[in-house]
Amino acid sequence: MRTWLGLLAAPVLVLGAQSTDYALIQRSCATGNDLPLHLVSAGALLFSLAVAWLAWRRWRAVAHAHDASYACGDARPAFFASMAAIVAVFCALVQLMMWFPQWWLPACR
Amino acid sequence: MSTLRDPLLDVSARTSLKDGAEPGEDVRAALSETWSDPPGIVGRLSAVNHKTIATRFIATTFFFFLLAGVFALMMRTQLARPDGRLIGPELYDQLFTMHGTAMMFLFAVPVMQAVAGWTIPLMIGARSVAFPRMNAYAYWVFLFGGLTLFTAFALGSGPRSGWFSYVPLSGPNYAPGKGSDIWAQMITFTELSALLEAIILITTILKMRAPGMSLNRLPLFAWATLVTQFMVIFAMPAIMLASTALILDREVGTQFYNPAQGGDVLLWQHLFWFFGHPEVYLIFIPALGFMSSIIETFSRRPVFGYTAMVLSLISTAFLAFGLWVHHMFATTVPELGKSFFTTASVLIAVPSGVQIYCWLATLLTGRLHLRVPLYFVLAFFFVLVLGGMTGIMLGSVPLDLQVHDTYFVVAHLHYVLIGGAVFPLFGVFYYWFPKVTGRMLDERLGLWHFWLFFVGFNLTFFPMHLLGLHGMPRRVWTYPQAMGWGPMNFCATVGAYVLAASVLAFLFNVWRSRRHGSVAPSDPWGGATLEWRTASPPPPHNFDALPIVHGRTPGWELPQEPVCVAGLAAGAREVLTTSALDALPETRPLFPQPSIWPFISAIATTVFFIGSIYTPTAVWWGTVPVAVVMIAWFWPTRRENRIATALERWPGRDAGDARVAGKPAVLDVRNLPSFGFGHHSLMWWATAGLMLIEGTVFAIAIGMYFYLRNVNAAWPLNAPPPGLLWGSLNTVVLIASLVPNEIARRAAQRGEREGARLWLAVCLVFGLAFLVLRGFEFTTLNVMWYANAYGSIVWLLLGLHTTHLITDAVDTAVLVVLLFTGPFEGKRLVDTSENAIYWYFVVLSWLPIYAVIYLVPRLRL
Numbered sequence: 027m028r029t030w031l032g033l034l035a036a037p038v039l040v041l042g043a044q045s046t047d048y049a050l051i052q053r054s055c056a057t058g059n060d061l062p063l064h065l066v067s068a069g070a071l072l073f074s075l076a077v078a079w080l081a082w083r084r085w086r087a088v089a090h091a092h093d094a095s096y097a098c099g100d101a102r103p104a105f106f107a108s109m110a111a112i113v114a115v116f117c118a119l120v121q122l123m124m125w126f127p128q129w130w131l132p133a134c135r
Numbered sequence: 136m137s138t139l140r141d142p143l144l145d146v147s148a149r150t151s152l153k154d155g156a157e158p159g160e161d162v163r164a165a166l167s168e169t170w171s172d173p174p175g176i177v178g179r180l181s182a183v184n185h186k187t188i189a190t191r192f193i194a195t196t197f198f199f200f201l202l203a204g205v206f207a208l209m210m211r212t213q214l215a216r217p218d219g220r221l222i223g224p225e226l227y228d229q230l231f232t233m234h235g236t237a238m239m240f241l242f243a244v245p246v247m248q249a250v251a252g253w254t255i256p257l258m259i260g261a262r263s264v265a266f267p268r269m270n271a272y273a274y275w276v277f278l279f280g281g282l283t284l285f286t287a288f289a290l291g292s293g294p295r296s297g298w299f300s301y302v303p304l305s306g307p308n309y310a311p312g313k314g315s316d317i318w319a320q321m322i323t324f325t326e327l328s329a330l331l332e333a334i335i336l337i338t339t340i341l342k343m344r345a346p347g348m349s350l351n352r353l354p355l356f357a358w359a360t361l362v363t364q365f366m367v368i369f370a371m372p373a374i375m376l377a378s379t380a381l382i383l384d385r386e387v388g389t390q391f392y393n394p395a396q397g398g399d400v401l402l403w404q405h406l407f408w409f410f411g412h413p414e415v416y417l418i419f420i421p422a423l424g425f426m427s428s429i430i431e432t433f434s435r436r437p438v439f440g441y442t443a444m445v446l447s448l449i450s451t452a453f454l455a456f457g458l459w460v461h462h463m464f465a466t467t468v469p470e471l472g473k474s475f476f477t478t479a480s481v482l483i484a485v486p487s488g489v490q491i492y493c494w495l496a497t498l499l500t501g502r503l504h505l506r507v508p509l510y511f512v513l514a515f516f517f518v519l520v521l522g523g524m525t526g527i528m529l530g531s532v533p534l535d536l537q538v539h540d541t542y543f544v545v546a547h548l549h550y551v552l553i554g555g556a557v558f559p560l561f562g563v564f565y566y567w568f569p570k571v572t573g574r575m576l577d578e579r580l581g582l583w584h585f586w587l588f589f590v591g592f593n594l595t596f597f598p599m600h601l602l603g604l605h606g607m608p609r610r611v612w613t614y615p616q617a618m619g620w621g622p623m624n625f626c627a628t629v630g631a632y633v634l635a636a637s638v639l640a641f642l643f644n645v646w647r648s649r650r651h652g653s654v655a656p657s658d659p660w661g662g663a664t665l666e667w668r669t670a671s672p673p674p675p676h677n678f679d680a681l682p683i684v685h686g687r688t689p690g691w692e693l694p695q696e697p698v699c700v701a702g703l704a705a706g707a708r709e710v711l712t713t714s715a716l717d718a719l720p721e722t723r724p725l726f727p728q729p730s731i732w733p734f735i736s737a738i739a740t741t742v743f744f745i746g747s748i749y750t751p752t753a754v755w756w757g758t759v760p761v762a763v764v765m766i767a768w769f770w771p772t773r774r775e776n777r778i779a780t781a782l783e784r785w786p787g788r789d790a791g792d793a794r795v796a797g798k799p800a801v802l803d804v805r806n807l808p809s810f811g812f813g814h815h816s817l818m819w820w821a822t823a824g825l826m827l828i829e830g831t832v833f834a835i836a837i838g839m840y841f842y843l844r845n846v847n848a849a850w851p852l853n854a855p856p857p858g859l860l861w862g863s864l865n866t867v868v869l870i871a872s873l874v875p876n877e878i879a880r881r882a883a884q885r886g887e888r889e890g891a892r893l894w895l896a897v898c899l900v901f902g903l904a905f906l907v908l909r910g911f912e913f914t915t916l917n918v919m920w921y922a923n924a925y926g927s928i929v930w931l932l933l934g935l936h937t938t939h940l941i942t943d944a945v946d947t948a949v950l951v952v953l954l955f956t957g958p959f960e961g962k963r964l965v966d967t968s969e970n971a972i973y974w975y976f977v978v979l980s981w982l983p984i985y986a987v988i989y990l991v992p993r994l995r996l
Binding site for chain 2: 033037038040041044047048049051052055094095096097098099101102105106108109112113116117119120123124126127128131132133134135
């Protein structure tokens with residue numbers, strides 16, 4: 027589970043946050059309240075970082091037997107955990123980058 | 136061998152002969168006969184061998200590619216000089232629409248699936264793709280869809296609103312005639328085919344790999360194919376819904392895209408590009424797999440950074456779904472919203488860059504063998520990087536606004552698509568041609584092909600960057616001399632003819648080499664993957680004995696024991712399934728025989744699809760033949776049943792594990808169960824794929840509801856909220872149906888045929904009650920579909936769910952009848968179990984639809 031959260035849930039959540047933020051722009055413009063946008067972005071960022079940490083822990087736990095880059099069958103858990111950690115970190119980066127414009131651009135432009 | 140020709144006479148002969156290490160001639164002959172397609176015309180129409188179907192698929196897509204290329208030449212000839220009058224504007228509109236549509240829908244995506252359909256079973260050590268009859272059906276549907284489009288064009292009814300078919304240009308007011316309807320229905324044909332292929336390939340890769348091929352040993356092309364097919368599942372439903380809404384607007388007066396009645400034209404663009412941008416990656420990612428295959432072989436070393444390559448594929452696939460709005464920067468999308476998509480558009484360069492650096496590292500540290508496939512790969516780096524750079528430029532809103540709808544974009548997309556996909560595709564044709572045909576393609580002609588293609592391509596498309604920067608718009612049928620665009624257009628046209636000459640050189644090479652080419656050994660390039668471990672061309676059964684994998688590059692490793700799988704019936708289509716993650720042997724199910732029914736089903740489907748272009752009543756009279764022939768397709772025959780029963784072992788009862796035995800040691804699988812429930816069953820994976828597709832359809836339809844709600848301040852467009860009675864009653868009935876459904880599922884898993892059929896029948900009664908109540912629900916709705924966009928989306932949601940329930944009710948009824956009457960050996964109880972899972976899906980998917988239709992209008996958010 028710690029692996030799949032990083033590998034699958036983090037990208038899905040970041041894409042979901044992107045669409046949700048996009049859908050919330052009109053409401054933020056109408057109400058003058060940017061808080062929901064920031065909450066969604068912050069939540070997605072924190073989730074991505076958290077599952078990256080979980081996947082990294084899992085990677086460290088299973089890599090002592092076989093490194094992630096090994097081709098033996100027993101290295102499969104480390105292989106997936108390492109991918110999950112890196113994909114989740116990448117998702118956090120994407121989410122952070124998508125959050126930046128919300129700090130400067132007004133919703134009504 | 137004569138005794139094997141009629142299994143009714145000698146079932147035991149068919150089931151007792153087993154494959155294994157060092158098989159005798161009798162085993163080889165039995166395997167070959169078992170997996171061959173039948174002779175004669177009916178036999179050809181009944182073919183299900185994955186190589187036969189994939190070869191047809193590739194040939195058909197290439198035929199459509201050639202036609203689309205001819206259209207491009209016609210356009211380039213028209214634009215060669217200013218004030219050209221060779222072609223009128225009406226025909227020009229049709230030409231660029233047909234060119235784009237054919238290239239994207241009938242060539243680029245399907246050819247990638249077709250190549251995968253040929254190579255994946257060989258690459259993963261399997262005898263077939265999963266669901267071979269469905270594979271045949273997908274091909275026939277694709278063929279008929281493509282022919283429909285080209286026939287309509289030949290008859291003067293071609294679409295003319297562009298390959299993206301933007302509304303209102305393609306809507307009822309601006310596109311009279313049947314062109315746009317045919318375009319929309321062609322989408323349904325090709326997407327149906329693509330979705331079926333996606334399920335087939337996913338199941339094949341996850342469940343039919345050779346023992347030992349854990350996912351961290353999967354060849355990179357197989358990874359690319361796997362990732363792409365998941366993308367197909369999530370991307371295609373958007374365009375299917377969009378085109379369905381378009382055809383409904385045109386045929387029955389719904390208002391999805393009519394702003395005067397609450398619809399919205401940007402809804403089309405959102406739906407189209409939610410599919411359209413991932414589609415670029417559906418084309419590009421398999422090509423990345425080709426790259427990895429060719430680079431690995433011709434560098435003589437494993438690809439550098441295997442893990443980084445795989446995670447880059449996965450990251451690219453996900454992020455591809457977060458870019459679609461960058462196609463809409465010139466619309467009224469809020470600036471803040473655009474910035475989200477700029478970010479994603481720029482950041483997708485990161486995983487793409489990682490892969491490029493891994494390949495470069497592989498090439499730099501390997502021993503290069505510069506043969507024709509590698510030429511195409513090296514050209515990829517030059518062409519795709521140029522296309523990628525202009526892509527990053529277009530991801531920036533200010534620049535995109537300047538060059539939007541100019542030839543700069545035409546140049547960019549051709550650099551990406553041809554550079555990213557067609558160059559590797561040609562490379563892989565040279566790479567795998569010896570495996571497919573047993574002959575080598577001529578190297579000198581190949582070099583002519585490559586250089587003409589490379590020069591012609593750059594001559595054609597590089598000037599288009601400059602034309603775009605000079606302001607030449609796309610999709611203009613001519614231009615005045617005073618604009619000064621003539622010389623660069625002439626250059627592009629000369630380049631297009633050079634491109635055409637290169638393709639002719641390729642076709643000549645194929646034709647000549649097919650007959651007179653040097654005979655190819657089983658492994659002409661020294662490849663590392665399993666397809667090179669069998670003869671060229673492979674026998675009908677692919678491998679005399681299924682291989683066992685001990686590493687990531689089995690072709691380059693020393694032989695280890697166990698050497699192969701043993702114990703599968705040679706006289707029956709028995710295959711081995713393995714676990715999804717670690718490829719441990721699980722079951723040995725029996726695959727179906729060749730059958731004419733997929734072909735007949737495709738004809739019935741075509742009649743239904745084409746009929747619905749002309750009359751909505753086809754929904755009634757067109758679906759009945761489809762249902763009838765599909766029931767005939769799936770109806771078990773006594774002939775197959777006898778073989779299945781003879782080979783059957785129940786999981787957990789009379790079955791055991793695979794064991795290593797013999798000298799040389801082999802993995803004997805004859806004790807494995809012949810079927811399994813849940814994720815052990817191939818049917819479970821097909822059902823899961825179907826549920827993912829339909830879940831995406833429902834999610835997008837609900838997204839459409841909220842989008843329309845968002846753009847209309849007075850939602851639900853002055854209609855009163857719908858009455859709660861019938862919808863709520865239906866919800867209760869559906870939820871109650873879960874009880875007999877679950878009892879039936881458990882009975883099936885215990886092998887209790889009587890219990891399964893009784894409770895499945897009870898479940899069916901609930902379903903029929905629901906359908907009757909749904910009739911009342913429709914008649915008491917607060918708004919009609921044609922009144923406004925609110926009515927349209929409510930009817931669409933209800934209609935979608937009703938369609939699913941009808942389908943599942945028919946499926947359940949057929950199973951009940953089979954359970955009461957037909958030959959129904961234990962294995963077929965898997966179908967009952969999977970049907971029960973699907974029933975759960977249909978019931979539970981109703982709950983969000985109920986909430987949207989009945990509760991949301993009552994909320995004041």
